[in-house]
Amino acid sequence: MNGAKRGASRATTIIDIAKVAGVSKSTVSLVLKDSPLVKPGTRQRVNQAIEQLGYVYNRSAASLRTSKSSFVGMVISDLMNPFFAELAVGIEDELNDFGFVPILANTNENVDRQARVLQSLLEHGVAGVIMSPANGTDAWTLAATLPRSLPVVLTMRRVEGSPLPYVGPDNRTGACRAVRHLIGLGHRRIAFIGGFGTMTTQSERLSGYFDALQEAGLQRDETLIFDAAPTRNGGMDAAARALAHSGRPTAAFCFNDIVAIGVTRAIALRGLRVGADIAVIGFDDVVGAEHNLPPLTTVSADTRLMGARAARGLLGLIEGADPATASFTGETRLVIRESCGAQQETIGGTT
Amino acid sequence: MNGAKRGASRATTIIDIAKVAGVSKSTVSLVLKDSPLVKPGTRQRVNQAIEQLGYVYNRSAASLRTSKSSFVGMVISDLMNPFFAELAVGIEDELNDFGFVPILANTNENVDRQARVLQSLLEHGVAGVIMSPANGTDAWTLAATLPRSLPVVLTMRRVEGSPLPYVGPDNRTGACRAVRHLIGLGHRRIAFIGGFGTMTTQSERLSGYFDALQEAGLQRDETLIFDAAPTRNGGMDAAARALAHSGRPTAAFCFNDIVAIGVTRAIALRGLRVGADIAVIGFDDVVGAEHNLPPLTTVSADTRLMGARAARGLLGLIEGADPATASFTGETRLVIRESCGAQQETIGGTT
DNA sequence: CTGAAAGCGCTTACAG
DNA sequence: CTGAAAGCGCTTACAG
The missing domain is CATH 3.40.50.2300 (Response regulator)
Structure with missing residues (x-):
């Protein structure tokens, strides 16, 4: 068995801070989510207790209760390739802005490994998956692995025969x-x-x-x-x-x-x-x-931008948007890097 | 509020599969963890039900109950740098082998962002953190942000004044x-x-x-x-x-x-x-x-290897090992890449 | 070998 | 505005 305890001993919970602040744990929960239902004075006492006890919110517990996850699977076919590294940076950055965190899986172009990590991601309760499919990914197998209800966006590579939304260069x-x-x-x-x-x-x-x-x-x-x-x-x-x-x-x-x-x-x-x-x-x-x-x-095309668009597309799906809206194709430009020096010229061009 | 539902409607749980298999949920839980306490026949019925209902284990719920997490924070100072990308690959790979998954955070050398993501990682209940600290990371601030009990290993860069275990080249x-x-x-x-x-x-x-x-x-x-x-x-x-x-x-x-x-x-x-x-x-x-x-x-030095060692070191700490055992310094070799071609020569050398 | 029961830390109607 | 209660999906002693 793997896994480790949260903290050394029992974690401090909203009950602890409720006791210290002299309120019920419901009230604590309300201040945690900035509800307007709680009186300023109460709010302050609660926040003091939080500070004092060094309380840290247990997002997983909340997640269990609400069945909402802030995890997103980020399945990358080859992170050693700077192209995909840049993609990953674009995704991570955008996800962060919206309060989501990426679980990284590098498949290294291995479809078996890809199948395994997708399963693992499901067990970890990701809200959705962004993936650059490993070479050789089969649409049918993929469909069988992923629940129909899981939001997924493919990026940088399509999977032939798969209707999943796609974000990539034109x-x-x-x-x-x-x-x-x-x-x-x-x-x-x-x-x-x-x-x-x-x-x-x-x-x-x-x-x-x-x-x-x-x-x-x-x-x-x-x-x-x-x-x-x-x-x-x-x-x-x-x-x-x-x-x-x-x-x-x-x-x-x-x-x-x-x-x-x-x-x-x-x-x-x-x-x-x-x-x-x-x-x-x-x-x-x-x-x-x-x-x-x-x-x-x-x-x-702008790889980082495409990462951001993939992330935004997925977040849309998670909120229930139409899958068609998640797709995006990045416009390309001609870049002429003339010499060894730093000078370079970009010849624009709308697609 | 962000977050999304797990699946479209209610997820299938061990209770559902218990019903189908005609056993109690305790028994289901036991077969899930391959306990020898359950009779082969029962085990088989349970596994059939699991297959039939397309059940997927909810690791977060288990994690809440056991207070053991399989998440590890992977805080990278600059993922666009191929050096750190390779490090990340080494970490991810090793973590995977031990059933842990990395939550990726790219700080982009920004100490404020680093502080924020560390907090986020804590809320997400990571079992430990591997980080290549952003330039300018201050030992004191770091100590104040991270609970004393959280296993952490620094990699590729030390933080002056911090006693945290370190994995990096010699x-x-x-x-x-x-x-x-x-x-x-x-x-x-x-x-x-x-x-x-x-x-x-x-x-x-x-x-x-x-x-x-x-x-x-x-x-x-x-x-x-x-x-x-x-x-x-x-x-x-x-x-x-x-x-x-x-x-x-x-x-x-x-x-x-x-x-x-x-x-x-x-x-x-x-x-x-x-x-x-x-x-x-x-x-x-x-x-x-x-x-x-x-x-x-x-x-x-071998960057990927160091990533693997950082991961292994952290896993050790999570299991309760002595922090001193988590450190590792990678041996360096002289590499002479003579020409433009593929030929290259490595002059070894034990440190 | 298997079942009933309590509890992990949170949220959310529902009463007051 | 605040509190008591139920429940998210699991695990784990404890009885049988």
């Missing part, structure tokens, strides 16, 4: 914007690098890529699509394949900024120049935004 | 190792760059820096110590000052790897070569380890 429009930018630079053979077909995020970004090609009257060429792990090494590997392609692309649109960094490196290792020889653009701008490391052009 | 020995490495390379004028005197982490690393100088019979020169924010820009600024120094240093020991990246960049911007003209070494290896971005030499 992948399709963003990808289209990125590829349109490359086309505007004169590129005609543009590779799509990174991600796997099983990821809804990839298919959305791929759709945007195709949109831009079509809009420019360019032929789509499936051989220019290179699946790869959404990591730096994935980017390096895929770039090697792309560069060996008989009709070598002159530009690469990368699944995300981390892939783009790998691609950039692979290009440099072959003695080619990024930009001059091969243009590279990524999606998301987390690594760059935080450390401002590589000069890189990306298209990205 | 800053002094690590810094000494780093500077010794530079001295071994022939350097005699070695700058210390980054951090502020108010950070216990800086003073510990500074001590190690002095240790190495002294051990080599080198004079300490306070003008070679450059305080700066522990950020990339802080590193750039401080490096500019260091490079303008009349007796320009030939090497820099940086407060952390992020500062080191800034220093590296500042050196490059001036047309000097890192390594050949000025050697750079950092502490911690988070940015590099994750993205493998810049070639950089660092001295670092």
Whole structure:
């Protein structure tokens, strides 16, 4: 058995403070919730007693009585990824503002672990769940795990076939914007690098890529699509394949900024120049935004804002709002980080 | 009032399942905790009922009754920093293994916010708290906020004057190792760059820096110590000052790897070569380890492991262990990341 | 092996 | 404005 006692001995309760203040515990409860029903003098005596005894409110007991919880499950697929860390910060911050606290679960992209933590979250009585689903999450399994009545919002990744509300970047429009930018630079053979077909995020970004090609009257060429792990090494590997392609692309649109960094490196290792020889653009701008490391052009949405919106959406659901109102797609902008220095330029763009 | 109902209508309880299984609720409770006191046949009927009704255990109610909590407060000073994100992952993972769940609070280096979240954590009945204290945390205030009886472990940063158990890297020995490495390379004028005197982490690393100088019979020169924010820009600024120094240093020991990246960049911007003209070494290896971005030499401990140790230490305290047993200092190793490629070499070293 | 009973710390009508 | 009473969902001796 795990678990620990609250405090060393018996906790001080509203009964204790009722005794000291010379009132009933109902009255104490009323002052705790700032009820206008209690006389100022009484209120003051009660507050004094609270101060004096160092009383701390037992929210769990209240929660049991009212069946209202202030816990929210925050299920993150990979907290080591700065992208999701930023998301988590956005969620936590917003939740805090509304008096809720997040229980963190990092699934590390493991669907079994995800199933376990969801169960645990239920037992802990969360009022709702915000989750970036682990890769490979199955809509049916998810539906079977979560009570129909539990408010849930998916974030950053959809689950194919699930009707759950979704908060995330506008992948399709963003990808289209990125590829349109490359086309505007004169590129005609543009590779799509990174991600796997099983990821809804990839298919959305791929759709945007195709949109831009079509809009420019360019032929789509499936051989220019290179699946790869959404990591730096994935980017390096895929770039090697792309560069060996008989009709070598002159530009690469990368699944995300981390892939783009790998691609950039692979290009440099072959003695080619990024930009001059091969243009590279990524999606998301987390690594760059935080450390401002590589000069890189990306298209990205405000991750933290999306975290906040996910939280707000969930809180709405908890209050009984229509699930449709919880969804939100983040607008993307083109960010051109020209050099190694701090200077950077943002080219806005409403979706 | 915030909070939401558990489920849509009344939750199913052990009473419901007792009825269906034809036993008393005590018996249900016993099977829930796998008591050997219950007959296999009965156990099976109960489990069937549980399955059938989709019962979910209400851990909060149990917690109220037993005054044992499975919540742990995880107070992180800056979750956007990948260093702390990795720490959080280590903590969460270990906690999970022992059936505890972390309530996450990101203080964002704000001591007021920290005080608020600690209070909130108490009200939510956490069994203990693991925290990386926000910069500027005062021992006295902290002691006043936290009940004497609450198990707490500090991690990654000490709070000056606080006797709370501490889990973190061996800053002094690590810094000494780093500077010794530079001295071994022939350097005699070695700058210390980054951090502020108010950070216990800086003073510990500074001590190690002095240790190495002294051990080599080198004079300490306070003008070679450059305080700066522990950020990339802080590193750039401080490096500019260091490079303008009349007796320009030939090497820099940086407060952390992020500062080191800034220093590296500042050196490059001036047309000097890192390594050949000025050697750079950092502490911690988070940015590099994750993205493998810049070639950089660092001295670092295993952050995730330290998270796990912090968690284990806290769980020990919760079980009543001696506070002294909760402390742990992580051994550091020298990591030489030679080039842009994936190759890297680790030169071990027991502390 | 199983059941009846008390109680964890709170809230909430309901009387006064 | 304030008090007595019931109850949220569980656990835990205590009898049988």
